[in-house]
Amino acid sequence: MLDVGTVYLVAAGALLLAALAVGLRALVGVFREGRERSRKRREGELERYTMDPVYDREPPDSDGVAETPSTCPQCGADNDAEFTFCRECAAPLGPDP
Structure with missing residues (x-):
């Protein structure tokens, strides 16, 4: 006769295998x-950069760097243009959501 521990292990194993299959x-x-x-980008069917719906940002310039450095609205520290968060206080540098 099967004991409860064996039934539990078989059921748990089956559930884990099912979860693994779904995750995979x-x-x-x-x-x-x-x-x-990636294929669509290579073939030109999809633009490389599009408008960011979260921050409403324009895509970066062709060299990948924005034109001017940004100043943190919270602490006033100067940050490189490509930074998303302040290097001093970690406050977001983008527009308020």
Whole structure:
């Protein structure tokens, strides 16, 4: 006769295998989507930079660096233009959400 411990281990193992299969399927989907987006960018079907919906930012210049350095609104520290957060106080440098 089966004891409770064995039944528990079999059930837990089956649930873990099911969760692993679902997680693996999701990871494969993410990987395939990333490859497809890369292919579309290479072939020119998808723009390299688009408007950032979270911060409403323009894409960076062609050299990848914004034109002017930014000053932290919280502490006043000068930061490089490509920084998203202040180097002194870690406050966000982008527009308020």
